[in-house]
Amino acid sequence: MASDMETEVQAIDRSLLDCSAEEVAVKWLQATDLPKEVYLHLAYYIPKIYSRGPNPAPQREDMLAQHILLGPMEWYLCGEDPAFGFPKLEQANKPSHLCGRVFKVGEPTYSCRDCAVDPTCVLCMECFLGSIHREHRYRMTTSGGGGFCDCGDTEAWKEGPYCQKHELSSAETAEEEDPLMHLSEDMIARAYNIFAIMFQYAVDILTWEKENELPPGLETLEKSDTYYCMLFNDEVHTYEQVIYTLQKAVNCTQKEAIGFATTVDRDGRRSVRYGDFQYCDQAKSVIVRNTSRQTKPLKVQVMHSSIVAHQSFGLKLLTWLGNIIGYSDGLRRILCQVGLQEGPDGENSSLVDKLMLSDSKLWKGARSVYHQLFMSSLLMDLKYKKLFAIRFARNYERLQSDYVKDDHDREFSIADLSVQIFTVPSLARMLITEENLMTTIIKTFMDHLRHRDIQGRFQFERYTALQAFKFRRVQSLILDLKYVLITKPTDWSNDLRQKFLEGFDAFLELLKCMQGMDPITRQVGQHIEMEPEWEAAFTLQMKLTHVISMMQDWCALDEKVLIEAYKKCLTVLMQCHSGFTDGEQPIVLSICGHSVETIRYCVSQEKVSIHLPVSRLLAGLHVLLSKSEVAYKFPELLPLSELSPPLLIEHPLRCLVLCAQVHAGMWRRNGFSLVNQIYYYHNVKCRREMFDKDIIMLQTGLSMMDPNHFLMIMLSRFDLYQIFSTPDYGKRFNTENTNKVLLYLVIIFNGEKNRFSPGMGQVNATDEIKREIIHQLSIRPMAHSELVKALPENENKETGMESVIEAVACFKKPGLTGRGLYELKPECTKDFNLYFYHFSRAEQSKAEEAQRKLKRQNREDTALPPPVLPPLSPLFASLINILQSDVMLCIMGTILQWAVEHNGYAWSESMLQRVLHLIGMALQEEKQHLENLNEENVVTFTFTQKISKPGEAPSNSPSILAMLETLQNAPHLEVHKDMIRWILKTFNAIKKLRENSSTSPVPETEGNIIEEGSRDKDKAERKRKAEIARLRREKIMAQMSEMQRHFIDENKELFQQTLEELATSTSRALDNSPTVSDTKLTALGPKQTRVTEQRQVVTCILCQEEQEVKVDSRAMVLAAFVQRSTVLSKNRNKVIQDPEKYDPLFMHPELSCGTHTGSCGHIMHAHCWQRYFDAVQAKEQRRQQRLRVHTSYDVENGEFLCPLCECLSNTVIPLLPPPRGLFNRLDFSDQPNLAQWMRTISQQIKALYILREEESANNSCGSNSEKMDELQLPKGFRPDFQPKNLYSESIKEMLTTFGTAIYKVGLKVHPNEEDLRVPIMCWGSCAYTIQTIEQILTDENKPLFGNLPCRQDDCLTSLTRFAAAHWTVSSLSAVQGHFCRLLASLVPNEKNENLPCILDIDMFHLLVSLVLSFPAIYCQDFSGVSLGTGDLHIFHLVTMAHIVQILLTSSTGNAGPGLESIAILLFHTSKVLLVWIALKEMSSGWHLWRSIKAGIMPFLRCSALFFHYLNGVPVPSEIQVTGASQFEHLCSYLSLPNNLICLFQENSKIMNTLVESWCSNNEVNRYLEGKRQAISYARESNKLIDLPDDYSCLINQASNFLCPKSGGDKSRAPTLCLVCGTMLCSQSYCCQTELEGEDVGACTAHTYACGSGVGIFLRVRECQVLFLAGKTKGCFYAPPYLDDYGETDQGLRRGNPLHLCKERFKKIQKLWQQHSITEEIGHAQEANQTLVGIDWQHL
């Protein structure tokens, strides 16, 4: 049956293939009704090609479509074979100067911060690298997909619009040339015909809405009953819901369901069932039923297969059109023409319109195909881009509404093309003037926010979820408005003026709806029940901030516009305020003989709103006016008379009072929503159009008012009027907080905003930004990104910081951690203003502290006087008069009076501080006036005079000056003395200035003289104090050095004693060694240097008790962490397949999986640890049951944190005395040589085997031990002897515990202390750990000894001793068996076959295992051979084997030509050594010798470490430093001849046999014949992969990376393994795999293969390093890429160019080599608990 089907398909294919494209095309060329002919062709063939089964067959479909459908069109178009036609077209075409490359998701894009017209102008990587912007300040981001490269667009770049590739060649500058010129008439006609038909067809079929019927002309005669159940994407249902539903509805597996869901998400739709109508309809109803419960159901359609077929071809066709127009600009133009040609139905009937208007009805895949076509056609043709822009603008409202109703992301909407159109300055301008675009956008926006209150203001608080959703979508319109405004016009036409002002009107309408929205009333008594919604209003404000600023920028460019806008704004403000005074009681305020009428209003009792955009816009425009000359020249043009200053300031003032009261805690019951609003009001994101503008409005009002009136109104609003108007009133109230704020505000008025914002003071924009930076850096040095965050950004995302930073700060580079910092230049501290208006209270106090500290360090007085300020612009010049106004003086006087009286009621120090600051400012102001005096000016600012006058009757208070003098000596004001002194000094300076200029002399007062005198006195006093301090310091220094001398004197005896002790102990050690000279130290063998072991006493970190480490004492243990490791692996593909059966006895030289042991070096009693661990375990179990949270460690796996340093551990190592001494018996001078020893050992082994066999035989027959006697035992060998275990019970227990832990982790099996492989794993871990440490030391070029940190030294000591002692707790016969097999690999015997050949054995592992298992045999040997002799012979044997191994594998390159083959030959005849020695005389022999030396070095170094830790022989000083003769010293320490060849010579007889047996091995032969590979020596050290210097290379690489599982899809989170360089598709369903029964992400799965569960990755999109360990542990780590400011950019948010920091990368590499990744994760998780909650396994 199945085969029948197959043949059928093939049969059809053949008939289809017979269709000739050329013939069809010829038919078409002759046709009279071409559309009909073509449709007939399509109607016949398409259902035969597409949608023939449940699953698409893209390859087959594409092939057939090209052959039968597209082929004829191409023939028709070209009029000849397209294989010739298209190249011709291409040749004739003048290449476009536009790049237009459409970005893929994740592709890097570049924007030049110097030259891009706005931040949306971007270049692709290729263009960027060929452009001048490479050398500019640029920003790099990753594309979200959809945009295209702007290279070649002259409007997008201020400079360098072309890259080298797209550069206009100077000859061809005729831009206006018609591209159709290059095409023949015929070709034009044909193209027109075929494009018109095909484009029409595609549009019709894609927008076709019927499910069961085809468009006219496409119907077929017979209609099959084949349908698809088509599932569409929505953004409402989750992946999980869809997967679950599908499994139910169409009976598929989870995997299939995931596949469906993934495709639906990517393409927007996918058929989930194929069959007859009923079958599909049934699935549909299940899906609908299942997903309609909470939300609207998933969209499903049952579609006839032929419709699906035609739609598939429709999409193919659009792509094809896109490709065809790529051949020729002329064809492109024709297609544009076809697309935009109006159809028979008039307006909106062109194909392009049709597509756009049905955008939201199309599925994702169709949308992106036609968007792409638009981009490559309409947007690439300058003429049609304009026409398209008009169509787009006319449909704008409809498109946006469709988008808002739709639920797909904006990137899948045609509305998203606005960025491509509106950001082109000429188009934007044209659309504003001709299509009134500004008004359209704003009105459309307003239309979508219909929910208003009675006054017509927006009301967000009662938004339903749906409305909130719409609100989020509609915000994108603001972005459009921003695009339109982003380039400012250089010249204004009347049209533009008119249309802009029309737009401005609409904008004011919008702001009017915001003015006063979300009003709040102070909550008294009860706390509010529900936090009111506030975010929506602030979102709106935040999004509009740049638009408001840009509106002002536009107005500033044209006086006429500015004046009109000002008038309009004022009118709207008046409308907002109408009824402002209605029903409010007028009251009269009076202080110091001034009086003013105002209303009674109390912020704390009535409604108040923080949203005042209209007032604020007016404030902004007012400042602009002050810049222009209109205000002076033509005041009649301005409605200045209509302004009522009290009215202007009223609302901004209320807003500031609100802030003050909230800060004072008066609004606590209104909850967090209000606190948040106040926060954002001041925040850098909003303040420019909120707080700042309110201040300006107050200043504006003040400049137009009597300052006394102003102050009284202000006092009244702050509820402070009573205090200052009624004497003694204040004493009864504690009004500190509000008072503080009042003064704070006054300071702001005079100090900052009115001078430093461009337009008000006589400064420019850079001064303002400088000012901000100075004050930020006054708090503390800051990193670049911190500064950027603290500064306001303009619409181009620039802060303007780079242009001024050099002037005010120095840059300090970062170290290995941390980041680069900017520090304030010392000369800039004079500009520091303590009451800088953007400081929060916390910042202010931090800055004050920092600045005072700085002054103290510089030994200056700590006063922080107000800085000298630039002069005010004329419109605001009157502002300063507030400082010398009567009411102000009254306020100052009152507060100083309180300070003098110091009764503690209403007064606070901070009040005084502010008053002093105000006085200081007034003085600075007066001083400046006097200094800049010229002839005709009269100084009207006479602050000094006014403060010298005493108060008038009836109060008769002393003058302010007099009070200051009193305060100067007040004991309770120590902190402020410096400031008071500074004021008095300045006062005198001004007095002198006045005298010199002889204008209105200041009356001489007694106070001045007193002050003068006291000042001098004070100076002298200070000098005296400094002198005393200096003397005291010197004395202390002298005392200290005296004490030091004294200490040594006193303890001389002690010192002497210790030295002597040391001397005796070493000499004793030397005495014991009979033959060794003083200098020669030997680590092993019979000649081993004897050392007396020092008593070792350690302290338990848990109980603090001391204990000596002895054989029979209670066990002491080290916290340790055992992990599997592939750090040294040379073959990452090799994994242990079946751990239960795996035989670890021989380690392969690839070292593909080792077991590493590390320790933090902290010591505990075994029983103390046991108690601690039990407690941790119990606690965790309780906690996990209760809270279901994870910890950073896995208790069930035996993990715990070291109780002292919280280092992750999973077992403990017992501390032991040197184990060798226990079993070594006396030396005899007459020790066997290698050959003799081997003979003995072989006999012993043989005996053991025989015994073993007999035992098993006996066991089966149940017989006796007669045969034992018959066996001729070697002399002194007593195999029945069972050695006594000398260790205490507790030590034995720990030996087993640790051994089992290594076994469990190393093999990943269940713990089983009886398993025969336990001892092997222990030896292996010892060997592997030594190898890793040796490798690190080599890599860092460090000497072998003397450089290890204590913890590693301790760890290696105990690990080696443990491994050497472990055999005592395991089965003796098993260990003997291991030894026999190990030895057999070098000394073959007939019992052990199938052992690995010497190419496949890591010799160091072999050495360690042999040496450590040897005592199991030795303990039964009583022949008098020493243990050391055995060690030495084993060592020599393994060393020789290693040399042979090296020789066999040494590559030709090193050994010189022909040598390899010689070596091989020699080995075969086993005469190698003799000839080889002869070779040594020759030059190539020397090469060989060198390669042996290099190859064997790691082995020798490892052996030295091993024997050092095993036998405890001190290390000769020569190998504690790096030096030339390391090799010789190592040989000597290891009891080897310097010339290693002598080893062979000494034992030539036996060695010849052995070498021959090694080399005649089958595997060796295969290797020599080139049939297999082998590791060569020295093994190269493993490093992390090489990373490129420029981070964008990685981004580019990642953007080209396709998910390996979901057929050519982009990966969302491409992640690079830094160990092996594999790119992975992380954090995504598509690449999840099953591991040990759980679904895990690609990274976790990869760690198991590549790093034994540990992994280091770079998340490329995030620019973040990821550490993973096991399934549950992970953390993020700072990436090794830094920008020029020494900062990382995790998440690539800032987009500064990033470059590799080699040092930081080395640091990561070192963490890896040291096996510290898991530890690092543990620390990170302990420090940051949120990391524990992340599902690391899904990454």
Ligand SMILES: [Zn+2]
């Ligand atoms: Zn480009």
Ligand SMILES: [Zn+2]
């Ligand atoms: Zn280019």
Ligand SMILES: [Zn+2]
């Ligand atoms: Zn540039």
Ligand SMILES: [Zn+2]
């Ligand atoms: Zn203890």
Ligand SMILES: [Zn+2]
């Ligand atoms: Zn520790």
Ligand SMILES: [Zn+2]
């Ligand atoms: Zn890897």
Ligand SMILES: [Zn+2]
């Ligand atoms: Zn994937």
